[in-house]
């Protein structure tokens with residue numbers, strides 16, 4: 001593949017695509033808006049066919065070396081008494097790693113072969129039949145053969161090439177905040193969840209006993225705020241959790257100090273097409289589903305398929321490759337959308353009655369007889385996109401063989 005490709009976004013989808021494109025001969029630049037690689041985030045799990053992707057990237061051992069090793073998840077009441085215990089497979093799949101650790105692994109795997117530009121972003125895109133002229137916010141302009149937006153829910157490439165975010169975003173009625181904090185609760189490979197109507201709190205500690213990951217999910221009307229104003233985000237969470245019981249006051253104090261706060265709406269992105277000419281979208285930028293929608297695994301699988309299709313189509317075949325990539329990944333994205341729709345109500349049920357109903361469901365599912373069925377359903381979702389149709393080697397390697 002003799003192509004110059006610009007990828008916007010250096011989290012999960014972007015570096016995975018960069019890896020597979022450089023493996024297949026392309027020259028890749030990744031531009032990331034943040035000044036450095038962003039750490040933090042929830043644990044992300046892999047199941048079923050997604051495990052094969054980690055093997056093909058020769059990443060499985062490295063992921064296992066950093067896996068969270070999370071054990072059971074417990075629902076607790078205001079006094080800390082355990083109401084329900086759920087086995088780790090519920091949330092942690094076959095292997096689970098922190099999102100930030102995964103991003104770091106992907107960056108380390110690609111940084112020798114890929115040009116990374118931090119602290120900049122695409123300001124304008126102007127394409128013709130032979131290439132794409134990109135103007136960067138810091139002032140430079142460069143020409144590429146293709147541009148891929150892997151820049152998440154609030155994608156700048158999508159805004160530049162497809163239109164404003166509001167046109168494609170569906171708000172699901174909830175917000176989430178996540179951050180790391182000292183493991184003050186002394187958790188040992190265990191996660192705790194506490195609920196009051198419309199608000200949920202999760203805290204867990206896995207691989208690093210000194211550190212815990214905290215998460216808040218709460219129902220809300222759509223709020224207007226500046227995404228980049230940390231103090232405003234903290235204030236939103238503080239207000240929403242005022243007066244909450246259990247260990248919530250302690251978690252709110254930790255929130256003030258958190259080095260890596262992530263705050264966003266639970267929202268989905270729906271687009272009629274994932275490409276416009278020489279510009280394509282990948283991962284959350286194209287099909288964000290929200291928590292529970294297999295977003296990380298599918299972003300990586302989609303990156304693999306996109307690189308394989310571009311490689312198979314040859315240097316002038318990007319339009320066909322984009323169409324085939326979209327046809328291959330759409331069904332799995334739709335499964336993710338369906339799965340994630342209920343996540344807010346599940347993590348933060350609206351009433352006491354709904355909390356109790358959710359807990360009864362948990363108890364049933366963790367029953368030994370039903371657990372295999374639950375595992376089959378989650379693996380089925382992860383298997384809605386497989387790599388069977390995609391050979392491991394590049395088109396060039398197959399021609400030379």
Ligand SMILES: Cc1cc2nc3c(=O)[nH]c(=O)nc-3n(C[C@H](O)[C@H](O)[C@H](O)COP(=O)(O)OP(=O)(O)OC[C@H]3O[C@@H](n4cnc5c(N)ncnc54)[C@H](O)[C@@H]3O)c2cc1C
Nearest residue numbers: 009011012013033041042121151152156178283284295296
């Ligand atoms: C720091 C962080 C923490 C997260 N924590 C959670 C969590 O707790 N719960 C959850 O459900 N999901 C979380 N996510 C989202 C989750 O990573 C994705 O849903 C999933 O992994 C798919 O990844 P993606 O690469 O498509 O998008 P993302 O992981 O969202 O990555 C997008 C990347 O693009 C960058 N970016 C954004 N705009 C621009 C721009 N205009 N130009 C260049 N770069 C840009 C972002 O800084 C980010 O690095 C988090 C994402 C990040 C970046």
